Amino acid sequence: MAAPTLVNHGGGSTDAGGAWTATCFAPAASGNIIIFYAVQCGGTNWAVTSADQGQEVGSTTNITSLAGTSGSWTRLDFEYGAGNCKTLVYIGRSTGTSAPVITGSNSTSEDLYWAFLEYSGVSTGTTLADVIENTSPTETGVLNGSNLTVQSVQWAGSIIHAPLTTTGDDRFGVMLGFVTDAVTLGTPSSPWQSWSFYSSSSGTDGSVAMWKADMPSATSTTIETKAFSPSTPGYGKSISFALLPVYTAPPAAGYPYTGGGYYP
Secondary structure (H helix, E strand, O other): OOOOEEEEEEEEEEEOOOOEEEEOOOOOOOOOEEEEEEEEEOOOOOOEEOOOOOOOOOEEEOEEOOOOOEOOOEEEEEEOOOOOEEEEEEEEEEOOOOOOEEEEEEOOOOOEEEEEEEEEOEOOOOOHHHHEEOOOOOOOOOOOOOOOOEEEEEOOOEEEEOOOEOOOOOEEEEEEEEEOOOOEEOOOOOOEEEEEEEEEOOOOOEEEEEEEEEEOOOOEOOOEEEEEEOOOOOOEEEEEEEEOEOOOOOOOOOOOOOOOOOOO
16 A cells, blocks of 8 residues: 655636636546645635535536546535635546636635645545545534544634644645735644645735645644744635545455555
């Protein structure tokens, strides 16, 4: 069993209200995990709308949900209770090497800022519980009521880096950061590494970031607070989770399993 691998990251862009289109980079292969993460900078609930209110994406191409539904995503985080920092995070699988494209609408001038991530070697499970892990959530009510990820919100120029606990081997830790201003975000302590960052001062300003952590064995990280640079009174939020590796076959009868992998 091998840990998942970060294949690509980027595609950062912004939209200043109205109809919006987010175009990912071309994936390296079919079946890779694609994550779309965005921040809405403003306090208007449900400003980002679509025909599918539950999913909040108007349409999408070249992607399937974790369950295999074509032209759909699995919602990982969609949160509107954090003041001016509204977050959208979706996970799905590439259908080939053509770039996924997402469209939606925005009824306000509260801009969206987004980016994409691509991973290979991730569990082929069909639910969030099969694909991601975090056993130390600090808040409930995300992931449609399941405690599979954590989120934190902090006012007055800082971001709380959410803790992450894994229970087995060969995990890939992911922390996503969202800020309602164009700032630089501090890197949390080891094993986290700063890896992907998009920031724009256009419109209402916004930033998104990804930190990664190699987790070859069961690991716990701690909650931390880092100031923005430059200091602003903006909102900041982070969520953390670990991507699980591809399932391994169970051992033969009579040979107890001692590793940390997951079986189908």
